[in-house]
Amino acid sequence: MMDIGILSIIIFLPMVVALILLLTPINQNGTRNMAFIVSVIIFCLALFIYTNFQLTGTIQLREFHPWIKAYGINYSLGIDGFSLIVLMLIATLIPSAYLLLWNNNRPKNYWISMLFIQSGISGTLFSLDLILFYFFWEAMLLPVFMIIGLFGSGNRVYSTLKVTIYTIMGSLFMFVSILYLGVAFYYEFGSWSFELSDLVQITTISHGHRVLLFLGFMLAFSIKIPLFPFHTWLLETYSNSPTGGVFLLSSIMAKLGAYALVRFMIPLFPDIFVELSSVFVGLGIFGLVYFGIAAISQHNIKKMFAYSSASHLGFITAGIFSLNVHGMMGSAFLIVAHAMATGGLFLLVGVLERNLGIRSIDGMGGIAAKAPLFTVFFGIMVLCTVGIPGTNGFVAELLIVLGLFKYNAFAGILSALTVLVAASYMFWLFQKAILANSENDVSAMVDLDWKEVLGLLPLSLLIIAMGIYPDLFLYKIEPTIQHYLMEILHVGAKV
Amino acid sequence: MGIKIIKREGQSFKDRIYLPAIFSGMWVTLKHFLRNLSDTSNIKTLCYPEEQPIDITSRYRGVHLLTKRDDGSVRCVACFMCATACPAECIFIEAKEREDGVDEKMPEIFTIDLLECVFCGGCVEACPCDAIRMDSGIFSFVAQKREDFLLTKDKLLSHESMKGTIC
Amino acid sequence: MIAGSLFSYIVVAMLLLSIGLLGVISRKNIFVIYMSIELMLNAINLIFIALGRHHHSMSGHIMAMMVIAIAAAEAAVFLSLIVVLYRRKKSLDSDIFRTLAQKESL
């Protein structure tokens, strides 16, 4: 028998539990409780990993089993600093999310889908074999598909199909690129492998083809993130999804896109990465500006957050492509910060929507009086999103702006200005929807109960803690980022 | 009441293969053929125009005839019974008064259209005074023209009964 | 010598084949379509036999014989199907046997 590593447990525990739940007649509360327990277990495991993580730029906790021998496809897992921090993020966010979704009275399938998604996310995070990565990347999609389709609102089927087709379109081109890499490896070395560390060694592919391959990968990631021209699925999906779905899409899966970008693109195509960085920085900043402006004009609170989220992700992308340690660190940090803030915000909007049944900003107002706890947490998240000093959002944005300044002064200025734009609409929202009194009837609003507070508290604390003492978290990822940068700079020097 | 099962005929194997029956049938025909071949005189066929049939009985319904009284006059009294009875309506009679006092009426014209006659013998049955008969023994009546098939009274009277002449 | 050369037979066969193909393509009468297919098989028979003579091997003849038998088998199914179709539709027009396609085009 194979030996099961901790990473496999993290991946498969939710899946196995979900399958058991699916096949046994447990009612929805039981399912919910089980899902929560599983997420807590995973949090503990993640914590265990975190504490035992060594501060090198290498990949740790390797697990390796042959899967399809004929093509050298392996079940190959491992984490480095970057994935560690995303893992921690996910492990923290998901229990919180469960707590906040606790009262939503969702049926069994909802929780089961959540469990499946968690499996998929973890798998994507740990995979070192590209086919395995692709496998989890797609596997993650189905439960999302189900959640949005089953529990969404509005024209949910249409938006479900749209997001699915979009995402799969991207990933299929990535698939071809992966295959191309594998074949190139086979031609060069005479054996099959899709292992990341093996594929890195390929030297035979011509430059033009490398660009195409890079774009193939980037298409998948851009759609997931979403970068500017590939965002058209975003608005409808976010507004039609249930809270959990939006939460997953915005705060976790989009981040996974950015994560995968770093994880695979830099080792595989460092030269192209450098070469095309300007394009993607441009796209990122354009997205930042464009989505920011778009967010201002929204009156649907979900749509506004959707654009805001997209805007931040453009920011992250720009940071990643800025080719220096500040930008990249900032991006990694913003991934965490934004995930927490946006995740929290979407969850809170979910609470709002559950209570009031509306999404229009115009229909709200005066909530602060009815629900003070809610207002407090909402405020923290908004502040974080805007990047007020003292929150981790500030640190992250500062780092990225710095990185972008290094890359290109104009880009830096533009990004810095845009952050202000974000501040303006966020505060306007906060003011109008939560604080200001209005004649709208918000009597249905109920304040957060203890479970929801319990869920949001760690997030808020983390936001503040990371904002005040960022090094506590940064040191874990710094070696990895350095490692990636080394690769890039190594190549950059050659170029 | 017991059920009596009657065995169907033709179910035995011999019957079902048919060949014995066929052969026996063919044997029968062959016998006829050989017998007639070896001696054609066995065949009863008349060589008709040269040989005439000799076995016409008195009950044979041949061409009609009108009988005469002992005095040679026509026996018919023109009562129209035959014309009424005739299903083919082939008898045409015109009566006239009989002046000799033997009887009241006699036919002026008595015509039978043989082309219409069906030789049913109804007229003979109907006749109250045995004036019309069909025992002339004439079985072939040939003519060249249609008009020749109209038997007038004179012709009818001229047909002699075969009674007594044959057999 | 025309009658002793392979090519002349092939020309005839190809002409027949083309005519048969034409019949299948352009006629709508299902009988004619069927007959055209038979004609094509016949043309192929001629090719086979001419080739048998050409290679001086009996294989060509045997193939032709097989083709004849195959044609017979097809004939049986084809004709019985035509009878069924005609009884249903009271027409020999191959174009009207398109209920399937029409239903979808609604």
Added chain:
Amino acid sequence: MLDVIFLLLSSFAIGGALGMVLFHQPVHSALSLILCIIALSGLFALLSASFLFMVQIIVYAGAIITLLIFIIMFLNVKEANLPKEPHKNITLFLGALGLIPLNILILRAFYKLPSSFLEKNDNFGDIKPLGMELFEHWLLPFELISILLLVALIGAVVFGRKEEA
């Protein structure tokens, strides 16, 4: 002499084939096909395939086309039930044009073969060498043919059987 016979037979065959395609009435088409088939059998005979010559007449002309004509008469198709084919001639013409390249292609390929036949053995094409070849080399296809015919038989029975209520 042979040339004349060949030309005659082949023109009959082609004429019959053309007739089959062009005639409107299925019966006329079928009769043309018979003409074509019999002319073809004559060509077979010219190719010294005497057995095939007979088989062609017995099976094709004698059985298959008989069956066909039988079915045509059996259905007793009225003129009104025949398909209207107003554009028949145009499509035929266009189709013929389209088929020219195919013919040229194949004929060119054949043209390169040595054209005249090999000298004929005494009994080439007779039933005996054919039988020897058949049972020495082609036994399996021959047996398979019987299965094929069996399948066709079942098929015909299935289609021809009276429908259940």
Added chain:
Amino acid sequence: MNWVELSYLLPLIVIGSGAVILMLLSPIEKISMERFSLLTFIFIFVALLCDLYYFGVLYTSFPLKHIFSKMLISDSYSVYFDALLLSGALVTILVGMHYFQTKRKFKKEFFSLFLFSVFGMMLLVHANELLTAFIALEIASLSLYVMVGFQKYDTRRVEASYQYLVLGSLSGVFFLLGSALIYAGVGTTILGDIGKEVDMLMGKDISLVVIGGTFLLVTFLFKISAFPFQNWTIDVYDGAPLPVTAFMAATFKVAIFGFILRIMLVDLDPIREIWDELFFVIITATLLYGSFLAVIQRSLKRMLAASSIVHTGYILIAFVSIGVVGESASSSVIYYLVAYFLSSMGAFGLISYITADDHVRVTYEDFRGFAHVHPYMAAMLSIFMLSLAGLPGTIGFVGKFYIFTGAIEAGNTILAVFGVTATFISIYYYFKLIALMYFYPTAEMEDIPPLKGIAPLVIGFIAFAVIWGGIGNTFVAYFPGIDFLIDTARLSYMSLFIK
């Protein structure tokens, strides 16, 4: 008579004699339809057992010289394909059992014809000579024509049968013409000998062989419904009874590929590149047009039929790659055939199970809210749809992976991209069904046929196999996974070249 050689054909013999026995039994009114299904099942099962006996043993090639003078061949290649065909038939019978029982109009000859068509297909895989192959093809096709039109009270069936018959006969003519031309070119029709002759002719004029091969390909493309010859597919598949459709879609293609791979790999190998450009066009057109057709369909059955055209396109991608990477490409063809076979058989089988009781569920709309009525069936159907779409975790993914890898390996990356595009389009029409099944409240709740009988079990097993084929591996010892399938496919490919 060489009995040992004959014993290699044991599966064929079992199936053939089974067909004849069923034919003889069919007039007996006393034997019920269930019995007939069972008998058919037994025959196929026995044949499958015989076949599996040789599965590992026979890494060899027997041209069967002594009994049929090279007309047939028996090697691991044919054994592999036999196994595929037989399991296809087995599954069809099991899955269709419910359908056959419900639609009582299936007379008993049906099963005889069914076995005959299996027989023909197996024979096609074994065939080592062009005319034998043609006869085998005709046996299979003729039985299929009849099976399609079997319920002749339904006009659609008969019309489908008619269309199939006309076009099938026409394509048969092309096959014969191709054989004739090849015979003209090389003077033989026996497969191994053709290869030798073609080798000897290299450098000389081989236009006859090339044209002949092209005509063979035309038939082949027709039968697998590739681009210019795809029109019949949808109508015929739609018109046929569902189990027959499943059978046609899943097994007939397997048999055709079994033969054409043999001839292309062994005999026409030296000249195969000639057709590459042609194939390029055909594949592109097949994929795109097939996708278009699939998108516009409203009936599920027609959609599956149209999507089978697309799947043909995928297989052809691998087929065209054979020239460069023979081994992996041809085994990928084989593997994809297995994948498609399982998925489509599952899908068609399930639909046939669902439609057996009523005629309602045929269009997409009829499946609205299906999952709430039949969660298990909906789950299985979803699995099959996902596999057909090629999502990871299913056998369809591995099949596509395999094919695209081969294509890229052979330098046909563009084709792979086209394939991916088609896959992308396919997501739409496959996911539409899943979306309809899950995301809508059910229209009517009353007709809930219970899951009973063997068919759901078998479909469930197929669903499991589909999943296992996507993720199964050598973790579990002695249980065949993906590697096993790939290895055996390779082995069977290698056996083609044993001299």
Added chain:
Amino acid sequence: MNMISISIVIINVILALLFSLGAAPILVWIERRVAGFIQDRLGPNRCHIGGIRLGGLIQSFADMLKLVFKEDFQSSSIKQGFLFSLAPVLVFGSAFLTFMVMPFADDLKIGEQVFMMQGLPIDLGILWFLAFAGLSVYGIMLGGWASNNKYSLLGAIRAGAQVISYEAAMGLSLVSILITYGSIHLGDMVAYQGTLLFGFIPAWGIFLQPLAAIIFIVTAFAEANRTPFDIAEGESEIVGGFHTEYSAMRFGLFFVGEYVAMSASSALIVTLFFGGYHLPYLNTGVLKSNMPLVLSFIVIALPLVSYLFAKWIGKNNHWKEEGNIRNRESKILIQGILVINVGIIFLLGIFLREGLGEDGVNIATAVIQIATFAIKLLLMNFVFVWVRWTLPRFRYDQLQDLGWKVLMPLAIANILVTATIVVVMGV
């Protein structure tokens, strides 16, 4: 090509014509007279040319003349005039061609040349017969269809179905015969039948293959559309069947065609099952080596037979009516027979005295065999007629039942048995 070969070919063709076409009036006569005798009638016996009646044979010629000169009537409802006229030609032509491969005698050897004594010197034999017998149905079907008359169409369909059904059984029954004889060439078959079975029975087909013989004869009846299988005409049900609309010579062709087909069937039956042109125990070799004896036998036997025949004439052939011109006939006939006798005996006497030489012996053999064949043919034709006037017509379903359910399985079983025996005995 020299004079001899040309003349032999011409003789063959003429013989074939005689046996087929020339036999038609005779067959008509036979049919009528036999029918008469079987039914205890006389049949036609009146028509005469200068008193010569030949037992009524002249009547047939008169009929033929009548058919030729009768008005050719064609109903206005007939649209397919050409096909309507073609149909009888097809029937007649194919029936006529069928006869062309029947061997009248063993291969004739004159000098160095060997001649096949057939109308067409080809050795395809049975296949040829099957081919053209199959074609003849086209004529019937076309005629019925072109008549545009529902009775005609019914008759045509019946004929078509019947021929298709019975051809299968016929072909299958032939297969077992082919296995037995090992050849398709009719000459070879007859040669085979010249041998003896077990040393004392002539190896005729009827003894070797009785079942095949019965099946073949039955199917031959059906193919020739003779009673009991003449449902294509079926006067009692469908007026005249396929020839309802026909008259004059077009009908005549149908009429003659039927008799030619019958004659051809008889010839094939004789050839296949009744020793062909062989006299029992006297095959060609024996005949040739004992030619003088045979001739002497003829010299003795001929007057005897003639005497008996003359006596029969004297007894039966007289006209009832005295002084009729027909009464001259017997006298003329008897004188004629006498003259022929004298002539033949004189000729044979010369031959016997002078010796024949090799060619002469061959020719004489051929002549004797032709005569034998002619007699057998006539006898077989007689059987056809005989059966017709004995058996009633089949019902249509019975006919199909018989063909498919009885004859065909029997024929197949027969093939199996025959093949087994041949394989086991290693023949």
